[in-house]
Amino acid sequence: MRPHNARVEIAAVNPRRGGAVLATVLVACVLLLSAQAQARGGRGTVLQSWILSLSAPVAAAVGSVSHGASDAVGSMLALFRVREENARLRRELDERERELFRLRAEALQGAEDRRLLGGGSALPGVLGSVPILLVEGRAGAHSVLIGAGSADGVVPGSPLAVPAGLVGRVVTVGRGVSRAQLLLDASAAAGARIARTGELGVVRGDGHGALVLNNIATTSSVARGDLVESAGIDGIYPRGVPIGRVASVSRGSKLFLEVRVTPSAEFSRLTDVLLLAPSLAAKEGAEAGRSAPR
Amino acid sequence: MKVSRIALLLAAAAVLEFFVGRSPYRAFVPVDWFLLGTAAVARSGDFVRAVLTGAAAGSLEDALSQPLIGLNAFAKAVIGYALTLVSVRVVFGGALAVGGALFVASLANEAIVALLAALLAQSPVVIFTRDALWRAAATGIAGGALESAWNFPWRDWWQRRRLRRLR
Numbered sequence: 001m002r003p004h005n006a007r008v009e010i011a012a013v014n015p016r017r018g019g020a021v022l023a024t025v026l027v028a029c030v031l032l033l034s035a036q037a038q039a040r041g042g043r044g045t046v047l048q049s050w051i052l053s054l055s056a057p058v059a060a061a062v063g064s065v066s067h068g069a070s071d072a073v074g075s076m077l078a079l080f081r082v083r084e085e086n087a088r089l090r091r092e093l094d095e096r097e098r099e100l101f102r103l104r105a106e107a108l109q110g111a112e113d114r115r116l117l118g119g120g121s122a123l124p125g126v127l128g129s130v131p132i133l134l135v136e137g138r139a140g141a142h143s144v145l146i147g148a149g150s151a152d153g154v155v156p157g158s159p160l161a162v163p164a165g166l167v168g169r170v171v172t173v174g175r176g177v178s179r180a181q182l183l184l185d186a187s188a189a190a191g192a193r194i195a196r197t198g199e200l201g202v203v204r205g206d207g208h209g210a211l212v213l214n215n216i217a218t219t220s221s222v223a224r225g226d227l228v229e230s231a232g233i234d235g236i237y238p239r240g241v242p243i244g245r246v247a248s249v250s251r252g253s254k255l256f257l258e259v260r261v262t263p264s265a266e267f268s269r270l271t272d273v274l275l276l277a278p279s280l281a282a283k284e285g286a287e288a289g290r291s292a293p294r
Numbered sequence: 295m296k297v298s299r300i301a302l303l304l305a306a307a308a309v310l311e312f313f314v315g316r317s318p319y320r321a322f323v324p325v326d327w328f329l330l331g332t333a334a335v336a337r338s339g340d341f342v343r344a345v346l347t348g349a350a351a352g353s354l355e356d357a358l359s360q361p362l363i364g365l366n367a368f369a370k371a372v373i374g375y376a377l378t379l380v381s382v383r384v385v386f387g388g389a390l391a392v393g394g395a396l397f398v399a400s401l402a403n404e405a406i407v408a409l410l411a412a413l414l415a416q417s418p419v420v421i422f423t424r425d426a427l428w429r430a431a432a433t434g435i436a437g438g439a440l441e442s443a444w445n446f447p448w449r450d451w452w453q454r455r456r457l458r459r460l461r
Contacts (some may be wrong), residue, residue: 015379018341022375025349029368033414036362051357055308062312069313134312136359138429139408140420143359171361179359186418187361207420 052174125277140186140207149176159276165242165264191234195227213259235281307331324429336377348374369406393438400430
């Protein structure tokens with residue numbers, strides 16, 4: 001599509017004018033970023049909150065269409081796979097029969113393990129299930145948009161989990177949509193505890209899809225396979241929610257071990273998450289934020 | 295490109311972000327739709343609109359997914375300018391060239407966002423991860439496919455198909 005007159009056309013393709021606009025936009029961006037970086041204090045901005053609120057109807061509508069389309073695609077794929085799966089299932093059934101005896105014994109052992117871990121697998125204060133609308137992982141920042149907001153009782157700091165383990169926390173709340181930071185985020189951190197030894201540390205996302213447990217002394221007896229759960233010392237996450245299992249232990253800095261943790265929650269397959277009750281500190285923070293003049 | 299078309303392009307990009315983001319198959323199509331929108335405007339050769347579209351698309355993306363508004367806006371404004379420069383100054387065309395340019399642009403976007411986040415939010419610098427490369431590849435492939443579809447002589451193809459059927 002060409003502009004109607006020649007002067008407009010020349011102006012449009014003039015890189016000098018474009019450069020001036022680019023410089024203006026970049027300066028505006030830097031100013032905006034600087035203002036937020038100083039004033040944020042770990043919480044989302046008012047502008048983000050407004051945009052999330054405005055985008056809620058679109059997100060919900062498109063999300064439901066996407067869900068429907070995904071279901072349709074899933075059904076079609078299932079149809080194609082069903083014959084092959086039938087044969088496989090028959091083979092598996094035979095195997096399962098054999099495994100049954102072994103599994104019964106393991107189930108008894110598992111129940112005993114759970115009792116010993118202090119019921120760590122039971123999630124405390126579940127408020128309900130919320131759908132995930134969008135997952136973003138860019139430049140080490142891993143975040144999700146969830147289909148619940150202040151109208152559903154979500155406050156900044158509300159923890160999110162799945163039955164397998166901790167997922168992250170809400171950082172910005174709109175009316176019907178909120179943004180949450182995943183534990184995998186390079187700047188996310190949670191107070192953690194090694195269930196077997198009781199040692200405390202800080203779990204951080206490495207930005208590459210794994211977790212690192214910091215502040216574990218070299219004298220620790222932590223071993224591969226140990227369960228890492230939330231310690232409840234950070235004022236955000238409740239105590240006793242599984243975070244992951246120790247994948248490797250290596251000599252880190254002089255005083256601390258470098259402990260890599262495989263997350264319990266399958267972050268690549270998240271479709272819905274459980275919203276947990278926010279901690280007292282998060283609630284008070286949210287109330288203070290609401291009453292403070294903007 | 296008309297302003298109304300640019301607005302439509304950005305709206306479509308936002309809708310596609312949500313559509314793909316909600317889907318359980320999102321890991322297979324991590325296309326940067328906002329970058330494609332910026333590139334489409336840049337392709338028309340209008341520097342001002344490409345920069346402003348990049349800034350608007352980036353701001354929208356930041357509001358949805360980044361801790362600070364302005365990270366992607368900065369990156370996409372720069373990329374909008376750079377892509378316009380490439381499309382105006384370089385003899386440019388073909389799905390492969392467009393796909394390659396978008397691949398590089400997506401990685402550049404990632405690098406700029408990571409560096410800005412490190413400077414302003416003290417985040418660790420995480421650049422060129424496997425996810426970033428896959429996103430860049432998906433964006434490049436999607437851009438190349440759209441370029442091919444845009445240049446394909448659909449009318450001739452349809453007429454030839456009809457003639458074949460009549461015979």
